[in-house]
Amino acid sequence: MQHLVAPSMLSADFLNLGEAIEMVNKSEADWFHLDVMDGMFVPNISYGLPIIKSMAQKAEKPLDAHLMIKYPERYFEDFHDLGVEYLTVHYEACTHLHRSIQKIHDLGMKAGVALNPHSHISLLEDVITNVDMVLIMSVNPGFGGQKFIERSYTKVTKLREMIKRNNANTLIQLDGGVTLDNASSLVAAGVDVLVAGSTVFKAENPQQVIKMLKDA
Ligand code: DX5
Ligand code: ZN
Secondary structure, eight states: OOOEEEEBGGGSOGGGHHHHHHHHHHSSOOOEEEEEEBSSSSSOBOOOHHHHHHHHHHOOSOEEEEEESSSGGGGHHHHHHTTOSEEEEEGGGOTTHHHHHHHHHHTTOEEEEEEOTTSOGGGGTTTTTTOSEEEEESSOTTOSSOOOOTTHHHHHHHHHHHHHHTTOOOEEEEESSOOTTTHHHHHHHTOSEEEESHHHHTSSSHHHHHHHHHHO
């Protein structure tokens, strides 16, 4: 399949969020990537439900929420009510991951699991056929604009092998440090969904950069 591009709204100009959403609507981007941080699981606090509610009113593409929060199951229904399509929780934040995935599915959303840079792909062996997407963090979660961790390529390859071995349909999403320089090699390595924050929103022409990421 042709890979997807999901701009991370974390790097958008929050004073002009409406314009940023319209830009993504008009662009070749596939999804809106929404980074939710609680100041506990990660050191930073980003934005939460009221802001996402406003964004959802204007967004004309699927919402892909990446929860970097402890006890994320407290909010599954809220995200569902806001129209989120892909809901991703962190492996490291869920004591009962299997149950969390089930709950996301019961609510009618697609379930994603994110892995921190230190977490080995093999941790997902027993849930791989249950999840719709695995998000490989290629920076430590919490901030945009960080340097890509090169080891992430090996993780993509290992995850691709695991998906194949299990006959699963899981999407591979990669998040953090994606640039115009590494996008095509990441796609070649097996990434299905490229998340890009600063590369898109710090560019002079974000719409054109999204197109370049799509063509990568
Ligand atoms: C980091 C977030 C990312 C972040 C990516 O914790 O999960 O989605 O916005 O930003 P860039 O693309 O600038 O690394
Ligand atoms: Zn993210």
